[in-house]
Amino acid sequence: MRILITGSAGFIGFHLHKHLHNYFDVTGCDNLSSVCKFTQKLRLQEIKKNKLKFIRVDLNNAKNLSKKFNNKKFDFIIHLAAQPGVRISQIQPVKTINNNLVSFINLFEYAIKNKVRNIFYASSSSVYGNTENFSENLSHPNPVSVYGVSKVANEYLAKTYNFLNKINSIGLRFFTVYGPLGREDMSYYKFLNSIKNSKKIEIYGDKTSKRSFTYIDDIVISIHKLINVYKKKKSYLEILNIGNSESRSLEDLVKIIKNIVGVKFREKYVERNKADVYKTSSNNFKLNKIIKFKPKISLEKGMYLFSNWYKNKVSDKIF
Numbered sequence: 001m002r003i004l005i006t007g008s009a010g011f012i013g014f015h016l017h018k019h020l021h022n023y024f025d026v027t028g029c030d031n032l033s034s035v036c037k038f039t040q041k042l043r044l045q046e047i048k049k050n051k052l053k054f055i056r057v058d059l060n061n062a063k064n065l066s067k068k069f070n071n072k073k074f075d076f077i078i079h080l081a082a083q084p085g086v087r088i089s090q091i092q093p094v095k096t097i098n099n100n101l102v103s104f105i106n107l108f109e110y111a112i113k114n115k116v117r118n119i120f121y122a123s124s125s126s127v128y129g130n131t132e133n134f135s136e137n138l139s140h141p142n143p144v145s146v147y148g149v150s151k152v153a154n155e156y157l158a159k160t161y162n163f164l165n166k167i168n169s170i171g172l173r174f175f176t177v178y179g180p181l182g183r184e185d186m187s188y189y190k191f192l193n194s195i196k197n198s199k200k201i202e203i204y205g206d207k208t209s210k211r212s213f214t215y216i217d218d219i220v221i222s223i224h225k226l227i228n229v230y231k232k233k234k235s236y237l238e239i240l241n242i243g244n245s246e247s248r249s250l251e252d253l254v255k256i257i258k259n260i261v262g263v264k265f266r267e268k269y270v271e272r273n274k275a276d277v278y279k280t281s282s283n284n285f286k287l288n289k290i291i292k293f294k295p296k297i298s299l300e301k302g303m304y305l306f307s308n309w310y311k312n313k314v315s316d317k318i319f
């Protein structure tokens, strides 16, 4: 089976490619536009080291896209390329919308022309906005960020392409994914960087906000299991949460980091960003029913694994 992963020099894409390449014929592509330059460079080195098939392509350029992929017959596309992140979508709203919508449409148009029937694409917990109801079917998306809006738009586009062109798809609503080679713009990574640089860690609001922190391996395993289930299906259109069902506070995260690092650090409180939701909590009922699996790696274990990687690849100064 042939699979194309877009955004494969990104955090989730790289880990997924590295895993799936042991089972399928996988090609990765990316335009190397991540704002996380440091980790993208490390991932590129790993792509070379692991001899993963990689094509540099900008999905916003439709002409280029057809030229690069026309001869390939993919059975599945896993579309992870995007400008991710709530904060950056406030600084660069036009770029976020352009990138996350144009690349999405170009990819679906490519799929129609090249008879690719199956697309899994990255949506996000950001589509929920401020709510207590994190069930895919019962809650109406109510995003509070431009980034969240771009993901809701992706879900509607997927529905439209399914109706018009019978493209099967699953929108994967990921919840705060973290781990080795993760994005250095995310809080857990920024905290270690601040501690390393003897700076205060920046806490937005207070420490009561909560996230379903999801370790990268749980995401990779879930997607692999989904491929195995959906490769046998003729027609489908789904939205699925993939996140750790345990929602943990920022206070928990800071405590865990305190237990891991060997140096003292201080905290600085800054105003909460309205575009950051107060809480996310993944409801995995649907996912578990389909693949008999749900993300389960605890924040304690995941942060221990992340900090081991950080110690080896970034700096051992604080341990």
Ligand SMILES: NC(=O)c1ccc[n+]([C@@H]2O[C@H](COP(=O)([O-])OP(=O)(O)OC[C@H]3O[C@@H](n4cnc5c(N)ncnc54)[C@H](O)[C@@H]3O)[C@@H](O)[C@H]2O)c1
Residues within 6 Å of the ligand: 006, 007, 008, 009, 010, 011, 012, 013, 029, 030, 031, 032, 033, 034, 035, 040, 057, 058, 059, 060, 079, 080, 081, 082, 083, 084, 085, 099, 103, 122, 123, 124, 125, 173, 174, 175, 176, 177, 178, 183
């Ligand atoms: N990491 C998370 O916590 C999280 C949570 C929810 C959703 N998501 C979504 O999952 C996906 C992967 O996230 P990630 O954390 O790995 O992000 P990432 O930034 O590490 O990876 C995205 C990759 O897409 C590439 N890219 C961007 N625009 C492109 C374009 N036009 N053409 C080709 N490549 C392009 C970037 O260079 C980058 O390598 C994204 O769609 C993101 O919105 C991530």
